[in-house]
Amino acid sequence: MNWQTEHERWLHFPELNQELRQQLQAIGDQSELEDCFYKHLEFGTGGMRGIIGPGTNRMNIYTIRKAAEGLARFIVQHGDEAKNRGVVIAYDSRHKSAAFAMEAAKTLGYHGIQVYVFESLRTTPELSFAVRYLHAFSGIVITASHNPAAYNGFKVYGEDGAQFASEDADVVVAKVNEVENELTIPVSEEAVLKEAGLLEIIGETVDQAYLKQLESLIVKRDVIDQVAEDFTIVYTPLHGTGNIPVRKGLKAVGFEHVHVVNEQEHADGGFPTVKYPNPEDPAAFSLAMEYGKKLGADILLATDPDADRVGVAVQADGDYKLLTGNQIGALLLHYLITQKKNDLPKGATVLKTIVTSELGRDIAAAHGIETIDTLTGFKYISEKIREFEAQGDRSFLLGYEESYGYLIGDFVRDKDAVQTCLLLAEVAAYYKVKKMTLLDALSEIFKEYGYYLEGLESLTLEGREGVEKIAAIMSDFRENPPMHLREGEF
Structure with a gap:
């Protein structure tokens, strides 16, 4: 994809969120701007994770809606029972987590899908428990786990409280990728969903269970x-x-x-x-x-x-x-x-x-x-x-x-x-x-x-350059695997 074209598409979208527009206009570094738009934030088998900010390669209300829209289409495909059982949504303490949770709820609700949103932040394991406890069809947690503060994420769960099994995950990923324009995804208003009974706020009852x-x-x-x-x-x-x-x-x-x-x-x-x-x-x-x-x-x-x-x-x-x-x-x-x-x-x-x-x-x-x-x-x-x-x-x-x-x-x-x-x-x-x-x-x-000795070295490679370097390292490792290891190398 051409990052300049994507940048222009966002910049000239008349209804673009004002905060995101201001952030976009404030970016003066071209390499940073390119990183915001050179690809779509990948939605993998467990969901997606990225830096918060404007652009197709960032976590924002539009990329959240795109992920939720893909999940919504998957649920609709499973019929009214799946829609009625609905989706439980939890979120952590990261920046924008509560807002992202509600954007996901508004996107799902537009499709007539029942949504349960926790009243305040909750843990990922309690989200897993809640899906099972409420007999929901799916679950979402807004979190980037232990990543640095600049990140947030969107994780998807199946009806057993686990992240989607491989087969279902592949279908959800395909549904997300089918969404052509993340900027124009329709959503319902929170008040409308509450009045219709499609949005329920949950908390203490699940906590006690x-x-x-x-x-x-x-x-x-x-x-x-x-x-x-x-x-x-x-x-x-x-x-x-x-x-x-x-x-x-x-x-x-x-x-x-x-x-x-x-x-x-x-x-x-x-x-x-x-x-x-x-x-x-x-x-x-x-x-x-x-x-x-x-x-x-x-x-x-x-x-x-x-x-x-x-x-x-x-x-x-x-x-x-x-x-x-x-x-x-x-x-x-x-x-x-x-x-x-x-x-x-x-x-x-x-x-x-x-x-x-x-x-x-x-x-x-x-x-x-x-x-x-x-x-x-x-x-x-x-x-x-x-x-x-x-x-x-x-x-x-x-x-x-x-x-x-x-x-x-x-x-x-x-x-x-x-x-x-x-x-x-x-x-x-x-x-x-x-x-x-x-x-x-x-x-x-x-x-x-028996005695076991272990060690761990972690490397952080960020941005487009980091992604390309990781891909090159993995490709080289697959094509030229080490044939033997000398004592003291690890």
Whole structure:
């Protein structure tokens, strides 16, 4: 596509949103302008994500409407039942999230599709739960997960609360790509939809149902009771959605001494205290570690903006050490297996992604439990859970990936940091009763199942130049794969 033509099309559209027009006119750098229009923001199998701003390659009300229009056409194709069951929409603390959520609702509502929108920000896992709880046909969450503040996104879910399975996802992508002009997509007014009963605002009822399910995950309530008086947690939502559900969940299961990092407690799409609101980044824990040292906290917990990922830091020689995603997964899995060994469901199975450590497989195998690998992305773990339900020969025990994503209770069909915070706190309490930290517990696991060393290097390549460089690297890797690896290279 010709970016200059697209730029002119937007600039001369008479009804262009005034804020976007002003932003467009203020761009003086031609390379930035080109990046805004050189392509359409890609809608993939899980949705789309991009920088907020004007243009076809940016997140704005028009690209949101285009995505929602594609989903609407998919739903209409499935008939009146699908339209009546409708779509649940949640949004996080990022800039424009609430506005984007309502634009999606207005686009869907125009097609006569029932829409449920949360009254205020909610986590991605609660959106997944809500789709199942309300028996909706689909769900949307407006979030860019742990990306920097300039980003936002649009994720789509199916009726089982998981991101769309591959076949349906391909159809939705095709429907989105069929939309010829994102600027002229018709929408209904919010008031009109409410009057027609097509737009319902939801909140407390779903919250309480979700909290009740969270409480059911606790394995040993007596362990929590034993340490309740002297077990201290420092938690940071990193300016995101986790603040209320994590604190309510921890309190509901018996953890009384939960201290929130004040500077990061309130929702703020600018994420002013961190460069990246990502619990995988040690810098995101710097304030929590200061709190931990002052309070003598047993564990530090951090969730990303939409609360689907969680990191944990534990006491280590007067300081705190951040555990890796693989290590957290090993601790959770070992605890579930050993503490539920007489109560494990028939055909209990562990699900992990292909890039996740084999330590979990070794732990499971030692207890006669099978581990199945999936492709990277939690949607593939959810697909397996759906397969287990259909076939009836296996039961889901735990699903996880190395990038801080875990699922314990399948009443949610995406990674759930709120669930994980509760179970991690219970695991830490269990070992405290034994006068051990999570780091001590991990050492014991290594001694029993084998030692695993891991490392991670992350590169950020942005803009058109970054996309082209990534494509070139991947092409070269496929065409010229390494034939051998020398010791010390990785």
